[in-house]
Amino acid sequence: MNIITSAFPQRRMRRMRKHDFSRRLMAENHLSVNDLIYPMFIIEGTNRSEKITSMPGIERYTIDLLLKEAAELVELGIPLIALFPVTPAEKKTLLAEEAYNANALVQRAVRELKKAFPQLGIMTDVALDPFTTHGQDGIIDETGYILNDITTDILVKQALSHAEAGADIIAPSDMMDGRIGAIRLALEAAGYVNTQIMAYSAKYSSSYYGPFRDAVGSAGNLKGAINTAIKWTPRTVMKRCTRLHSIFKKALTW
Numbered sequence: 001m002n003i004i005t006s007a008f009p010q011r012r013m014r015r016m017r018k019h020d021f022s023r024r025l026m027a028e029n030h031l032s033v034n035d036l037i038y039p040m041f042i043i044e045g046t047n048r049s050e051k052i053t054s055m056p057g058i059e060r061y062t063i064d065l066l067l068k069e070a071a072e073l074v075e076l077g078i079p080l081i082a083l084f085p086v087t088p089a090e091k092k093t094l095l096a097e098e099a100y101n102a103n104a105l106v107q108r109a110v111r112e113l114k115k116a117f118p119q120l121g122i123m124t125d126v127a128l129d130p131f132t133t134h135g136q137d138g139i140i141d142e143t144g145y146i147l148n149d150i151t152t153d154i155l156v157k158q159a160l161s162h163a164e165a166g167a168d169i170i171a172p173s174d175m176m177d178g179r180i181g182a183i184r185l186a187l188e189a190a191g192y193v194n195t196q197i198m199a200y201s202a203k204y205s206s207s208y209y210g211p212f213r214d215a216v217g218s219a220g221n222l223k224g225a226i227n228t229a230i231k232w233t234p235r236t237v238m239k240r241c242t243r244l245h246s247i248f249k250k251a252l253t254w
């Protein structure tokens with residue numbers, strides 16, 4: 001008897017992959033403009049842009065030029081932009097007060113963008129590195145260790161100021177424990193029930209973020225300090241899975 005089994009040679013996986021039509025039919029993922037988030041870096045001033053050497057093709061813009069660029073993005077159908085302000089050195093402090101100043105650079109940019117292009121989604125970065133004198137993502141103690149809960153309190157204020165300015169999505173990238181819950185509760189209490197949260201749930205301490213820190217101007221202040229105290233080393237995969245699992249479980253109730 002000739003029983004067909006799912007073993008070789010009746011089953012030849014390459015059969016499905018031989019022709020282009022077949023590969024197209026079976027593709028599970030399709031990348032389109034709808035999948036893109038465009039990061040934009042903002043500087044103070046008017047009619048000025050700066051090339052970012054570590055990110056070829058990307059520039060920092062003053063708000064007026066940001067608006068011009070945004071018009072093009074709307075035209076292209078990009079759904080969402082992510083905003084990152086470059087804070088002038090004299091506005092950086094140990095307690096990162098500029099992060100939640102209603103008239104700081106990113107809050108002003110959000111208001112202008114929303115007024116000009118209500119249909120363009122605006123996401124804002126929630127983290128303190130552009131606002132601290134030392135370039136770390138949070139408030140540090142005398143040993144340089146980032147204090148979790150004090151930092152979270154400030155992140156909450158920062159998130160509220162972004163929501164107030166009109167941000168559609170708040171994107172906490174700081175990696176403090178418990179900050180998503182704290183931000184969600186604060187947004188609810190303040191009536192921003194439809195403000196979304198997109199957390200950076202898995203971040204590794206790797207060179208991958210180097211150009212970013214250069215672009216927002218926090219790399220220089222970090223002076224090479226690494227932030228393995230808030231990000232996992234790339235060698236630790238299982239811990240990250242555990243964290244993601246607990247986040248997904250919690251997400252069901254947020």
Ligand SMILES: NCc1[nH]cc(CCC(=O)O)c1CC(=O)O
Pocket residue numbers: 125127128129137173174208209212213
């Ligand atoms: N906290 C700053 C921040 N906000 C978003 C990113 C990541 C941007 C990217 O995806 O490249 C980073 C870099 C970092 O934490 O080192």
